Amino acid sequence: MGSTSFRLTIDTGQEIDQRTHHLHLGASVSSHGSFTEQDISVATRLAAEFMTAAKAHNCQRVVAVATESFRLAANGVAVASHIEREVGCQIKILLPEEETALAWQGVAGRFPNIDHLTTITLTGGSLGIASGGLDTKTPEHNFSYPLGTCVLAPRVLKDGYIDTSTRVRLEHHIAESLKPAAAVNAPGDSYFVIVGGMPLAIAKLIHTVRRSEVPESLDGLGVDCSDLGHLIKTFSDLSKPARLALPAMSSKRSDFMPLGVTILRQAMRSSGVHSAVVSTSGLKDVLLSRLIAQLKAA
Numbered sequence: 001m002g003s004t005s006f007r008l009t010i011d012t013g014q015e016i017d018q019r020t021h022h023l024h025l026g027a028s029v030s031s032h033g034s035f036t037e038q039d040i041s042v043a044t045r046l047a048a049e050f051m052t053a054a055k056a057h058n059c060q061r062v063v064a065v066a067t068e069s070f071r072l073a074a075n076g077v078a079v080a081s082h083i084e085r086e087v088g089c090q091i092k093i094l095l096p097e098e099e100t101a102l103a104w105q106g107v108a109g110r111f112p113n114i115d116h117l118t119t120i121t122l123t124g125g126s127l128g129i130a131s132g133g134l135d136t137k138t139p140e141h142n143f144s145y146p147l148g149t150c151v152l153a154p155r156v157l158k159d160g161y162i163d164t165s166t167r168v169r170l171e172h173h174i175a176e177s178l179k180p181a182a183a184v185n186a187p188g189d190s191y192f193v194i195v196g197g198m199p200l201a202i203a204k205l206i207h208t209v210r211r212s213e214v215p216e217s218l219d220g221l222g223v224d225c226s227d228l229g230h231l232i233k234t235f236s237d238l239s240k241p242a243r244l245a246l247p248a249m250s251s252k253r254s255d256f257m258p259l260g261v262t263i264l265r266q267a268m269r270s271s272g273v274h275s276a277v278v279s280t281s282g283l284k285d286v287l288l289s290r291l292i293a294q295l296k297a298a
Contacts, residue, residue: 001043001047001064001065001066001067001070001091002025002026002066002067002068002069002123002124002125003024003025003026003029003067003068003069003123003124003125003126003148003150003151004022004023004024004025004026004123004124004125004148004149004150004197004198005020005021005022005023005024005124005197006020006021006023006043006046006047006050007019007020007021007284008020008050008053008054009284009288010053010054010057010059011288011291011292012057017053017057019050019053021046022252023039023042023043023046024124024150025039025043025069025124025150026068026069026072026124026125026148026149026150026151026153027124027150027151027153027154028069029069029072029073029076029151030072030150030151030152030153030154030155031154033073033074034073034074034075034076035069035073035075035076035079039079040079040082043079043083044082044083044086044087047064047083047086047087047089048086048087051087051088051089061291061294062089063090063092063287063290063291064087064089064090064091064092065091065092065093065094065283065287066080066091066092066093066094067093067094067099067123067125067126068096068099068123068124068125068126068146068148068151069124069125069150069151070093071093071096071125071146072125072146072151076093077093080093096126096128096144097128097142097143097144099121099126099128099144099283100119100121100126100128100129100130100139100142100143100144101130101138101139101142102282102283102286102287103119103121103128103130103195103282103283104117104119104121104130104131104132104138104139104142105137105138105139105286106195106279106281106282106283106284106285106286107119107193107195107279107281107282108134109281109285109286109289110219110279110281110285111134111191111193112134114134114191115133115134115135115189116131116132116133116134116186116189116190116191117131117132117133117134117139117190117191117193118130118131118186118190118191118192118193118271118273119131119139119192119193119194119195120192120193120194120195120199120264120267120268120271120276121194121195121196121282122148122149122194122195122196122198122199122260122263122264122267123148123149123196123197123198124148124149124150124151124197124198125146125148125150125151126144126145126146126147126148126151127144127145127147127148127174127178127263127267128142128143128144128145129141129142129143129144129178129181129267129271130142130143131184131186131190141181141184143178143180143181145177145178147174147177147263148263149198149256149259149260149263150256152170152259152263153255153256153259156170156259157255157256157258157259159240159255160240160243160254160255160256160258161235161236161258162236162258162259162262164236167232167262170262170263170266171262171266174263174266174267174270175266175269175270178266178267178270178271179270181270181271182270182271182272186271186272192268192271192273192275192276192277193276193277193278193279194223194264194276194277194278194279195278195279195281195282196282197253198253198256198257198260198264199223199260199264199278200218200278200280201250201253201257201260202223202228202231202257202260202261202264202278203218203221203222203223203278204218204221204248204250205231205246205247205248205249205250205257206221206223206227206231207221207248208247208248209246209247209248212247214247214248217280218278218280219278219279219280219281220277220278220279221277221278222275222276222277223264223275223276223277223278224274224275224276225265225268225269225274225275226274228261228264228265228268229265231257231261232258232261232262232265235257235258235261236258240254240255243257
C-alpha cells in the first residue's frame with residue numbers, strides 16, 4: 001500500500017498475478033497532512049478488492065504492508081486499523097529503514113555474484129539509500145528520507161513542471177538531506193542498483209528514445225546522470241501533450257516524471273555515482289519469498 005499506488009501480487013506456484021492502481025496518496029497527505037475521507041474510501045475499497053482476489057486464488061498466506069504515506073499522515077495508523085477491520089487482513093506499517101532494507105535484500109537476491117551492493121530506492125513516498133556486503137543478510141548502512149515523488153510534488157510541481165529556480169532549491173535540499181548517506185563511502189567496486197516504479201519508467205523512456213524500440217525487459221537497463229540531465233531539459237522544453245507523445249512515456253507518471261528525474265539525478269550525484277542499473281526486484285520479492293518459506297515450513 002504505497003504512496004503512489006496499491007499493488008497486489010499473487011504467487012500461485014504456477015503463475016504470478018499482478019495488479020496496480022495509482023492512488024497518489026502521498027500527494028494528498030503532503031497537501032492535507034492526513035488522509036482525506038475520499039482517500040480512506042478509495043483505499044478501503046481497493047484493499048477489499050485485492051483481498052477478494054486473494055481469496056479467489058485460495059491464497060493460504062496474505063500479508064499487507066503500508067509505506068511512507070501511512071507514516072506521514074496524522075491519521076495513518078487509524079486509517080490502517082480501519083482498513084484492517086473492513087478487509088480482514090492485518091496491515092504492517094513498515095519503518096523507513098525497514099522498507100529500504102527490504103528493497104536492498106530483494107536486489108541482493110538477484111545479484112549473488114557481487115561482493116558489495118548499494119541501492120537507491122525512489123518511491124512515491126521516500127528516497128532510501130542502503131549499502132553493504134553480500135556476506136551479510138542486511139545492509140550495513142541504511143538511510144531513508146521523505147523525499148519521494150508524490151510527497152514532494154505538491155511543494156515543487158506546477159502543472160507538471162518545475163521552474164529552474166525551484167529545481168535548484170530542490171537539488172540543494174536533497175543534497176543537504178543526503179549528507180549523512182553521502183558521508184558513508186561505498187567501496188570502489190560497489191554495484192549500484194536503482195529500485196522503484198519511477199526509476200523503471202525513466203529507464204524505459206531513456207532506452208526507448210535512444211534505440212527507437214521498447215525494451216523486452218527493464219531489469220538491468222542502464223541509467224546515467226547525463227541521460228537524466230538531458231531528460232530534465234527535454235521536459236522543460238516540451239508541452240504536456242508533446243511529453244505524452246514521447247515513446248514509452250507512462251501516462252500515469254508523466255506529470256511526476258520531471259520531478260522523479262530531478263530527485264534521481266541528485267541522489268546519484270550525492271552518492272558519487274555517474275551510472276547505475278535499474279532492477280525490477282525489491283520489497284515485494286522478499287515478502288513473497290518469506291511467505292513461501294513459511295508455507296513450506298508449515
